[in-house]
Amino acid sequence: MDNIFLRYISLPSTVKGLTVQDESGDYNIYINARLTYESNRQTLQHEIKHIASDDFSKDLNIKDIEK
Secondary structure: OEEEEEEOOOOOOOOEEEEEEOOOOOOOEEEEEOHHHHHHHHHHHHHHHHHOOOOOHOOOOOOOOOO
């Protein structure tokens, strides 16, 4: 796993968080600062699972990855 950077930002209330892999191969996890601590904790765990599962190299639709 490459570097992981965690950022809390204001996102629309329907978006709990997302992860973007940059050109250096590092992962940038964006967590919705507007949500509760518990929601953010669960979202962070969810995003880390995507990294650990190597979902960023899979040639699948995002809907299939999120199932």
